[in-house]
Amino acid sequence: MHVDLNIARFDPESGEKKPYREEFNIEVDETSTVLDGLIKIREEVDGTLGLRCSCRSAICGSCAMRVNGKAVLACNTKISDLVSDENKSINVEPVGNMKLIKDLIVEFDTHWQKIKAIEPWVKTDAPPPEAEYIASNESMMELIGVMGCIQCGACVSDCTVLAVDESFLGPAALAKAYRFLADPRDDANNQRLKDLNEPAGMWDCTRCMQCVEVCPKGVDPMGRIMKLRDFAMEAGYKNTTGARHAEVFSDIIKNNGVLNEFWLPVKTFGMFNIPEMLKLAPIGLKAMMRGKMPPIFYEKIPGSKNITKLFEKTKVV
Amino acid sequence: MKYAFYPGCVSKGAAPELYRATIEVCKKLDIELDTETMEGASCTGSGVLQEKNEKLGDTLNARTFAMGENSGLPIMTICSTCQGVMSQARSRMADLEYRESVNSSLSDENLEYKGQAEPRHLLWIIIEDIGIEKFKEKIVKPLTGLKIAPFYGCYIVRPSDVLGFGENPERKHSLEMIIEAVGAEVADFPGKSACCGFPILTINEKNSMKMVSNHTLSAKKEGAVAMVTPCPLCHLNLDGYQPTASKQVGQPIDLPILHLPQLIGLALGIDPKVLKLNQHIINTESVVSALALTP
Numbered sequence: 001m002h003v004d005l006n007i008a009r010f011d012p013e014s015g016e017k018k019p020y021r022e023e024f025n026i027e028v029d030e031t032s033t034v035l036d037g038l039i040k041i042r043e044e045v046d047g048t049l050g051l052r053c054s055c056r057s058a059i060c061g062s063c064a065m066r067v068n069g070k071a072v073l074a075c076n077t078k079i080s081d082l083v084s085d086e087n088k089s090i091n092v093e094p095v096g097n098m099k100l101i102k103d104l105i106v107e108f109d110t111h112w113q114k115i116k117a118i119e120p121w122v123k124t125d126a127p128p129p130e131a132e133y134i135a136s137n138e139s140m141m142e143l144i145g146v147m148g149c150i151q152c153g154a155c156v157s158d159c160t161v162l163a164v165d166e167s168f169l170g171p172a173a174l175a176k177a178y179r180f181l182a183d184p185r186d187d188a189n190n191q192r193l194k195d196l197n198e199p200a201g202m203w204d205c206t207r208c209m210q211c212v213e214v215c216p217k218g219v220d221p222m223g224r225i226m227k228l229r230d231f232a233m234e235a236g237y238k239n240t241t242g243a244r245h246a247e248v249f250s251d252i253i254k255n256n257g258v259l260n261e262f263w264l265p266v267k268t269f270g271m272f273n274i275p276e277m278l279k280l281a282p283i284g285l286k287a288m289m290r291g292k293m294p295p296i297f298y299e300k301i302p303g304s305k306n307i308t309k310l311f312e313k314t315k316v317v
Numbered sequence: 318m319k320y321a322f323y324p325g326c327v328s329k330g331a332a333p334e335l336y337r338a339t340i341e342v343c344k345k346l347d348i349e350l351d352t353e354t355m356e357g358a359s360c361t362g363s364g365v366l367q368e369k370n371e372k373l374g375d376t377l378n379a380r381t382f383a384m385g386e387n388s389g390l391p392i393m394t395i396c397s398t399c400q401g402v403m404s405q406a407r408s409r410m411a412d413l414e415y416r417e418s419v420n421s422s423l424s425d426e427n428l429e430y431k432g433q434a435e436p437r438h439l440l441w442i443i444i445e446d447i448g449i450e451k452f453k454e455k456i457v458k459p460l461t462g463l464k465i466a467p468f469y470g471c472y473i474v475r476p477s478d479v480l481g482f483g484e485n486p487e488r489k490h491s492l493e494m495i496i497e498a499v500g501a502e503v504a505d506f507p508g509k510s511a512c513c514g515f516p517i518l519t520i521n522e523k524n525s526m527k528m529v530s531n532h533t534l535s536a537k538k539e540g541a542v543a544m545v546t547p548c549p550l551c552h553l554n555l556d557g558y559q560p561t562a563s564k565q566v567g568q569p570i571d572l573p574i575l576h577l578p579q580l581i582g583l584a585l586g587i588d589p590k591v592l593k594l595n596q597h598i599i600n601t602e603s604v605v606s607a608l609a610l611t612p
């Protein structure tokens with residue numbers, strides 16, 4: 001089978017000024033992966049092609065890269081799934097949101113710093129037991145999905161918040177934090193939540209689901225971040241804009257059935273938060289001039305009482 | 318073709334122009350809208366409610382789906398976020414045991430979600446029910462020469478498995494298909510399926526505004542004269558907050574952002590005023606006058 005691998009190249013050490021594209025036209029098997037194709041190029045065409053790989057079985061996490069714009073493991077991405085009779089070309093780039101070293105190799109330092117920052121080990125208060133720590137089966141079953149993370153960096157690569165703010169802890173580290181918060185043996189929940197509640201932590205996720213989409217291991221980082229928010233609100237960390245937003249949003253739906261875009265920001269910030277109100281005012285004014293101010297009085301849906309009842313029935317347990 | 322119309326909170330609140338444009342466009346496309354069936358339907362929870370209590374969110378959506386099923390009509394949405402949240406709820410409720418436990422809360426109202434209702438966005442309905450060729454036949458004022466950037470909104474593209482991209486692969490390119498069908502040219506840019514930043518607007522305005530300026534400026538770099546979105550929440554951020562984003566990045570942007578039905582409406586020959594193109598924060602005059610020049 002024929003394929004044209006269009007690869008992003010760049011070797012700053014050898015004095016190259018900027019990244020460029022190089023196309024390699026090769027023959028591969030029907031079963032070949034993108035990684036097989038790249039290794040073939042490195043072995044038979046151009047030995048200088050820089051890439052990382054090890055297990056070739058989606059276990060070690062070294063071969064993450066962007067293929068046709070999306071972060072994947074090159075070793076579990078089949079070429080035949082990406083080409084057709086009309087289109088034989090595949091784009092290969094290094095992962096995003098990390099500093100480039102050479103060709104498809106990036107620097108993982110910032111990623112590891114963030115993983116370290118969440119203190120990824122079980123912290124206990126009690127004196128160590130005589131034998132092993134016992135954790136229930138159910139609690140470990142809940143953790144199995146998130147423990148499946150192989151630190152490949154695919155979620156970090158495609159995170160839309162990291163793309164605009166490198167200080168964000170990011171999906172991988174936050175999912176890792178969840179792994180310890182949900183561990184019954186860990187006693188440091190309060191401190192952990194306090195730290196994660198800070199700016200650049202759990203509330204900065206924009207819920208875009210990129211991490212969920214690209215994770216090759218089904219870790220569901222965003223789902224874990226939402227659970228962190230749950231934990232934080234339950235533990236009484238309610239004084240962030242994010243927590244208030246969730247609270248106010250929920251109250252508005254509970255009482256009216258539908259959202260009211262006028263009161264949502266006003267109540268989230270608090271009416272007496274003068275600086276934020278002053279910021280909102282011109283935007284509201286502009287909207288009003290275009291004849292589209294959201295109604296100041298709550299509009300309820302017919303039968304909104306039924307919604308209130310559902311809220312009361314379906315309380316979180 | 319008749320649908321139970323689920324307009325969503327935003328088209329009834331902060332983006333009334335979307336509601337108007339939808340009604341006008343559907344008339345021209347022979348899409349009959351039942352606006353009563355869903356009058357008592359609640360908000361989908363938009364992912365925010367699900368943050369706090371997923372099952373409650375699913376219950377509200379099951380209630381909406383049951384109302385749709387009772388009417389015997391398929392449900393039509395006009396918001397990427399509504400679509401995504403509903404598709405996610407639907408996928409969780411494919412589990413019979415879970416669905417039954419959700420339904421048990423609905424018994425007071427005599428409602429039951431039977432697992433049949435499948436809400437779909439107008440964007441998909443045009444392609445799947447009308448058909449792109451049939452749709453093209455209805456175009457009376459092709460938007461020839463206009464370069465339009467697509468902006469999907471996260472929830473209508475991810476997670477792709479719950480959105481039925483496997484069975485309906487054209488959903489992945491649906492917005493580009495519509496742009497081309499109305500005679501315009503696609504201004505392709507890398508951010509088209511990224512986040513608009515709306516969900517973090519109140520939490521981290523700086524990051525949110527950076528998303529707005531990144532997307533609008535990179536679309537402009539590809540020659541876009543306007544951007545089109547099937548998501549009114551994206552519209553709120555990309556249009557409503559574009560002046561704030563422009564101030565933050567320190568450069569003018571001025572890229573008109575159209576709701577999907579507005580773009581279609583122009584090509585169907587509907588008066589821009591009827592489509593409420595004058596209700597945007599970013600002036601849309603440039604699009605209207607560019608259109609006036611096309612033959």
Ligand code: FES
Pocket residue numbers: 052053054055056057058059060061062063064073074075076
């Ligand atoms: S080479 Fe180990 S995950 Fe791909």
